[in-house]
Amino acid sequence: MKNIYLIGFMGSGKSSIGKSLGLLLDYRFVDTDSEIEKKYGQMIPSIFEKYGEKTFRTYETEVLKTLELGNIVSTGGGIVESAENMNIMKKSGTVIYLQTTFDEIAKRLESDQSRPLWNKNPHKKKELYRRRNKLYLNCADYIIVTDEKSIEEVAKEIEYFLKSDLHG
Numbered sequence: 001m002k003n004i005y006l007i008g009f010m011g012s013g014k015s016s017i018g019k020s021l022g023l024l025l026d027y028r029f030v031d032t033d034s035e036i037e038k039k040y041g042q043m044i045p046s047i048f049e050k051y052g053e054k055t056f057r058t059y060e061t062e063v064l065k066t067l068e069l070g071n072i073v074s075t076g077g078g079i080v081e082s083a084e085n086m087n088i089m090k091k092s093g094t095v096i097y098l099q100t101t102f103d104e105i106a107k108r109l110e111s112d113q114s115r116p117l118w119n120k121n122p123h124k125k126k127e128l129y130r131r132r133n134k135l136y137l138n139c140a141d142y143i144i145v146t147d148e149k150s151i152e153e154v155a156k157e158i159e160y161f162l163k164s165d166l167h168g
């Protein structure tokens with residue numbers, strides 16, 4: 001059994017939707033950010049502050065490489081910054097892009113303090129969003145627009161896609 005990877009911008013709901021989908025499909029749920037924090041013994045903002053984004057990206061690749069199969073995997077928003085990461089995901093599973101509009105993301109992350117790339121580069125947010133959107137679209141097997149949908153609705157839509165994909 002392969003993995004199901006959820007990709008998308010910060011605040012697109014990857015973790016909440018991943019947990020809900022895990023319950024629906026009876027799959028284990030794994031979050032790459034939590035795996036990094038466990039493996040390297042530090043919180044994400046502290047990794048960014050001490051070692052920088054480049055090192056964080058190598059940690060993401062290490063975690064992806066060592067994941068077991070048969071999981072719902074919620075990924076960090078920047079996982080698609082590395083071609084190697086995209087290849088690993090494409091080869092080992094189905095990739096689902098949770099597409100959320102920029103305005104909705106900005107609303108959800110208004111008072112968020114835990115995401116260095118969102119908090120530290122206010123004037124570059126939109127540019128980052130546009131660039132990433134292209135990468136997510138390139139990498140995805142299936143795209144779901146999440147605006148105005150509940151966590152459960154998105155999880156059910158993914159379940160429906162996965163079942164029809166299996167039989168289609």
Ligand code: S3P
Pocket residue numbers: 008009010011014033044075076077078079114115116117
């Ligand atoms: C990042 C997104 C974060 C986390 C880190 C970097 C990014 O995860 O991996 O702060 O580059 O977009 P979420 O997408 O879960 O917020």
